[in-house]
Amino acid sequence: MELELGRATFPVTEYFTISFRLSGAPLERYSAFPDLEGFKKSGKSSTTTTRIVEGRTTTELTITQRYAAYAEGEYTIRPFSMTVNGQVARSAGATLTVGPAPTAATAPPPAGSAPQGIGLMDLLFGKPKPQEYVEPKDNAFLALVPDKTSVYVGEGVHVGLYFYLTPSDQGLLDFYNFPGQLPGILRQLRQRTAWEESFNEQEIVPEPVTMGGKPFLRYRLYEAEYYPLNSEPLIFGEVALQMVKYRLAKKPAEGLDNRMEGYKTYRTAARTIAVKPLPPHPLRDQVAVGSYQLREAIDRTAFRTGQAFTYTFGVEGEGNLAALNAPVVQPRTGLEVYGPDVQQELTRQAGRVGGRKVFRYRLVARQPGVLPLDSLLQLVYFDPETGRYDTLQPELRPTVRGAVRTELPFRARTDDPYYQAVLFEASNRLQPLDAYRDVRRYATYILAGLLVVASWGWWQAKR
Incomplete structure (x- = not known):
């Protein structure tokens, strides 16, 4: 496993990249990519390279994190490390030079911050007074989004599980034991009649998006491409996600924790994707689709x-x-x-x-x-x-x-x-043509020796 850094000099309109390359083993887990001062994380991609030579298969997986610079200038990346499948890889860092854009371009907007709670101040003296809490309304929702409503047998359909919330809801909501909920979610998304290519993204970060003219933060929980193997429809049932939702104090008081932790479950709508058979053809059951x-x-x-x-x-x-x-x-x-x-x-x-x-x-x-x-x-x-x-x-x-x-x-x-x-x-050492004859001769000597020892033992026993 090794780390790779992108180009050290690039215009502000291009991405800087950090990648890790894993060979000969499946990806089980990896730590988060580092946060770089002056840069915003801007999505990831994964590339799988498979080689088959003389019947032997080798696979190489590359995960790449893209970074967008906020402005031109010179930036220093401090030494960092990443852990992949329990192995630690280290980078000495680098000095980056971000130049002007070839054409007029607007710097990427700053990313929405991760959900944060309201500030907590410890009470210094006395007991806290009883608080009354109310549950404010939120505009968050969980969505299962396919990019097509019908496909042919063998045609890919992208399905994403996303959680949306408005920027004003960040202080109200937080993820609750998502790693523990994810295996159950994946079981609900599995399709027995489709080949699945998952996107291998484990780090959940907010992405600013606009829906219906309103700003939202979108969290990618899971993405996969499904390829139907027959004409049975792909049926995705209702998927549930439990989140932490805070109730706020009716009368906020200075020095008190003005929120109380609670839970709320969000659910997706069920989805069905129709699958059409391929048109008649002598090789219909053998041809690739794409x-x-x-x-x-x-x-x-x-x-x-x-x-x-x-x-x-x-x-x-x-x-x-x-x-x-x-x-x-x-x-x-x-x-x-x-x-x-x-x-x-x-x-x-x-x-x-x-x-x-x-x-x-x-x-x-x-x-x-x-x-x-x-x-x-x-x-x-x-x-x-x-x-x-x-x-x-x-x-x-x-x-x-x-x-x-x-x-x-x-x-x-x-x-x-x-x-x-x-x-x-291959070895270039010459082998004697009579090697097998020598082995037979040595085996005969050993058997003869064993026979002599056995005869001597039998003669001693009779005496």
Whole structure:
């Protein structure tokens, strides 16, 4: 686990970032990102990178906190540390230079502060007089907000659980044992007929928003993207959240605690999201669903028969990349295909889930001529925005030159990541050809020795 700081010099209109990178282990918990003087926290994003090489899967998770500067100037970040899954990572800090905006821009508005209580002063002398308390009306509410009312099978729908309150209600309300309530809330939000991609955000901070022309503070309690696996509707029942609500003294007195702690439960309205089946198609049950584009690449410009080259079939866009399978290569005479290696980068940010999935193939042509990759690799998918099926096909058509190779001993390239683990980790120590014969001879000697010892013991016992 390691910490990464963003650029030290940037304009006031851009964000400074602090990230931590976790490899080879699931994220269980992490401490809050530090507060920086002169900066406002402005949301987080998470990126998951998955690599599959020779059947071995490695996953890397990056959580990034964005900071917006209030004004131009030079700022000093003091050394800080963060704890992730019980491991402590430390940063030496940095000196940041925030320059002017390239164009006229307005500095980010200051964030609403976290709910705070009314000031408490200890009573110095005598007993407090009995107080009468009243429960003021608040404008807070709990909401479960999907970004769509209906989706296709396999299409993602973003669902957020938010708590809203007005700035004037901050002194009246506070969170009550939210970590203890969260597991029960998550159980109510789970959908047995959908794939869920959660946003991994654990720190709850207020965000200034406007609803109906009125200012509110919004707390993101949970966010996830749901991908229906069949045409059953997604049904979200009523979700409850218990909060601390203070009753205020009817006649406030100096030197007394003029509020009394109580509890109030807020509930969401039930939500149902209709799920539509995909239109008829021979591959309807196999195709990926999403908005995708093809990004292809090839590792050389000249191609010869008998020489291996790497072709990259990259899919970018929004959708359930975990359900996107590698394109099947159509067999072709005189062409050998190896792989693919798979790498997936998943980004969750601003209520959207997308990323990139890359398939790398190694090809060796035995015969010269134009290699029609568009007829060898195809990926059919359904685009929910257009409501139609589409196909991603390569546009590259490399021309292979050279003589026909009937017998082609394939030689792996040492700079190819597919073979690096095997070639560089393999031992170069010579092994004798008669190793197994020596083992058999030594085993015979041991058995003969054991037989002699046993015979001598039997002879001694008879005497």
